[in-house]
Amino acid sequence: MRLIQLIDDSGVARTGAVDADGGSVRLLSGFDSTYALASAAIAAGQPLQALASAALGEQRLDYAQALAQGRVLSPxxxxxxxxxxxxxxxxxxxxxxxxxxxxxxxxxxxxxxxxxxxxxxxxxxxxxxxxxxxxxxxxxxxxxxxxxxxxxxxxxxxxxxxxxxxxxxxxxxxxxxxxxxxxxxxxxxxxxxxxxxxxxxxxxxxxxxxxxxxxxxxxxxxxxxxxxxxxxxxxxxxxxxxxxxxxxxxxxxxxxxxxxxxxxxxxxxxxxxxxxxxxxxxxxxxxxxxxxxxxxxxxxxxxxxxxxxxxxxxxxxxxxxxxxxxxxxxxxxxx
Incomplete structure (x- = not known):
């Protein structure tokens, strides 16, 4: 899985997973940072990828556009x-x-x-x-x-x-x-x-x-x-x-x-x-x-x-x- 942190269209920090083709980012629900996601995975005794997969929402953002606009953060x-x-x-x-x-x-x-x-x-x-x-x-x-x-x-x-x-x-x-x-x-x-x-x-x-x-x-x-x-x-x-x-x-x-x-x-x-x-x-x-x-x-x-x-x-x-x-x-x- 390929995870990123970014600022969404409303200006809020989010965590997302890059689709296999690299064209879009699917946002995670309930986690505004990779730090929060990883902390939860450790507490639950789950692999990071498993917890991230379970948190995938339906909202998607254009990945290339987010990069071009400087909205992608350090992971x-x-x-x-x-x-x-x-x-x-x-x-x-x-x-x-x-x-x-x-x-x-x-x-x-x-x-x-x-x-x-x-x-x-x-x-x-x-x-x-x-x-x-x-x-x-x-x-x-x-x-x-x-x-x-x-x-x-x-x-x-x-x-x-x-x-x-x-x-x-x-x-x-x-x-x-x-x-x-x-x-x-x-x-x-x-x-x-x-x-x-x-x-x-x-x-x-x-x-x-x-x-x-x-x-x-x-x-x-x-x-x-x-x-x-x-x-x-x-x-x-x-x-x-x-x-x-x-x-x-x-x-x-x-x-x-x-x-x-x-x-x-x-x-x-x-x-x-x-x-x-x-x-x-x-x-x-x-x-x-x-x-x-x-x-x-x-x-x-x-x-x-x-x-x-x-x-x-x-x-x-x-x-x-x-x-x-x-x-x-x-x-x-x-x-």
Whole structure:
């Protein structure tokens, strides 16, 4: 099932299910948010899809029109943005079989010469131990924090890049959407397309600046796909400038293209008690191997990022906007 959140024709927030052909959205009765729907499913001990199916009403809205009018929201949010954690893992993807072979050869060469970087050591640990047996913990991935729910922008909305940023570039990724149950159990609602927007120039200066480069806005959606995923997911990432595509590249994700299992990445995120606070929402980015920045592309304000992963529904589109940082040196005051 493909769930979305949107504003209906009367201006009220609703939850809906996208029809199989993608042409219309069938609204759910009794639930004004995916958060409320998921909370009810946990309380009732029912699968999310089963409860959503039982709540389907007869009212339908035109999906393309809702997207064009900017009425589609992120597919999961917390009523209090401070209780939504946006995080991610890196160095998780292999790309393709050919690239995988090349990576292994490069690792062996660097290891024998003693020049293996910290990043490559982390990647190698994932290749060797990121897919453990069921019920076992594997290698720890690179992990980062992006912010709380206030950094999320809706599908179609501008991605704000602060004026102190050195770059603003897309990262097409798979995102896991979670709600922590009353007993501290993490429940995965499903998956969505994500643009884990980052400052790659800052990151390139020194890998210890990675944390700074990730504290940016991001976008998820427009749809939440329930259930298990295909192991091999194939899509395209592109940038449009003035209506023309200036860069486009296929990207792959899913466990067939990763050196970590999703279960291992989930374990290393939720093993921390602070990440299992009842009622909290988590949006977790699983990484990518495809960036326009790596091809020498610099996005400009007005450019539109478009991430298309057909297995997860409609593409995620967001233009880039330059905005004031809103804080000047020397502004902190002693009390």
């Amino acid at each position: 999961l949010a917390h009523p209090d943005p401070a209780h939504c954690r946006v995080t991610g893992t890196g160095l998780t993807h292999l790309g393709s079989a050919a690239a995988r072979d090349a990576m292994h050869q490069n690792l062996q060469q660097q290891a024998s010469s003693g020049t293996l970087t910290d990043s490559m050591k982390m990647f190698q640990a994932g290749v060797e131990g990121g897919i453990p047996a069921a019920g076992q913990a594997g290698a720890q991935p690179e992990w980062f924090y992006k912010g709380d729910g206030s950094i999320m922008v809706a599908p179609g909305a501008p991605l704000p890049s602060p004026d102190f940023a050195l770059d603003g570039g897309e990262e097409p990724e798979l995102v896991g959407l979670y709600l922590i149950g009353p007993d501290g159990t993490p429940y995965r609602l499903g998956f969505a397309i994500g643009n884990e927007f980052s400052d790659h120039v800052t990151e390139r200066q020194n890998y210890l600046l990675l944390a700074h480069s990730k504290l940016r806005a991001c976008a998820v959606g427009p749809e939440l796909r329930t259930g298990e995923l295909p192991r091999d997911l194939q899509g395209s990432s592109r940038i449009r400038r003035g209506g023309e595509v200036i860069w486009e590249k296929p990207f792959v994700t899913g466990e067939a293209n990763m050196c970590h299992s999703l279960a291992n990445l989930e374990y290393h995120h939720f093993k921390y008690a602070a990440h299992r606070r009842p009622g909290d929402v988590h949006l977790h980015f699983f990484g990518t191997a495809t960036l326009s920045f790596a091809d020498g592309v610099r996005a400009e304000p007005g450019d539109c990022f478009e991430i298309d992963l057909p297995a997860l529904g409609a593409p995620l589109r967001n233009p880039l906007a330059r905005v004031p940082g809103g804080f000047e040196p020397g502004t902190v005051r002693p009390l």
